Amino acid sequence: MTRLLVVRHGETVFNREKRFQGWLDVPLSDFGSAQAKACADYLARSPFIPVARVYSSPLRRAEQTARAISKALGADLAMDERLREIDVGKIVGMTREDVEDQYPQLMEEYRRNPTATRYPGGESMLDVSDRAGDLLRHVAEAHRGETVVVVGHAIILKALICHILRLDVRNHRRMTLGNASLSVAEVGVHSGDFSGIVIRLNDRHYLEYAGLDAFRGEARVR
Numbered sequence: 001m002t003r004l005l006v007v008r009h010g011e012t013v014f015n016r017e018k019r020f021q022g023w024l025d026v027p028l029s030d031f032g033s034a035q036a037k038a039c040a041d042y043l044a045r046s047p048f049i050p051v052a053r054v055y056s057s058p059l060r061r062a063e064q065t066a067r068a069i070s071k072a073l074g075a076d077l078a079m080d081e082r083l084r085e086i087d088v089g090k091i092v093g094m095t096r097e098d099v100e101d102q103y104p105q106l107m108e109e110y111r112r113n114p115t116a117t118r119y120p121g122g123e124s125m126l127d128v129s130d131r132a133g134d135l136l137r138h139v140a141e142a143h144r145g146e147t148v149v150v151v152g153h154a155i156i157l158k159a160l161i162c163h164i165l166r167l168d169v170r171n172h173r174r175m176t177l178g179n180a181s182l183s184v185a186e187v188g189v190h191s192g193d194f195s196g197i198v199i200r201l202n203d204r205h206y207l208e209y210a211g212l213d214a215f216r217g218e219a220r221v222r
Contacts, residue, residue, distance in 0.1 A: 022088035085153035089122025
């Protein structure tokens, strides 16, 4: 089995404004950088070390989070395109209200079938699930008996967890992964199929302790 420490990137201004980010290369806010450091500091003193490698989405908000973790753990960092967030195409930068106003047919289709609906010029959840499964298989086979960190985005990481638990990807909508949250799972591959367990989901206790669980005007670190 391979242990996965699954981390969502810290907060960005787009997260705070509830805008679709997709593949737009939005950096961490100052608050998000403080969240990333709090997560890295916790992992460095956690029972999950040592870590063989840190895998990250190449998008800047994930890379910044992953670099903080890699530095704290003294682990190699590898970028992997499969960890990118869902490509939301033409609606990037919009709020949900913007999309409801400008793409009402898209939102109606999404309400009927959220997993198969493709964003205009972008991806569907099924596309994301395919690359999540491909990444998971690679990591589980390359790191048997080891612990790795996987840093990415809400949708791709939810798809990853669905594969680990052998759930239909539509169940991703039942999960919450907050910024700089930690989920812990163990996964193996047998005859091409995944088997695994999730030990923690959306753990943010280290953020709450540091006063970084929710933005209140400025980053505060204890």
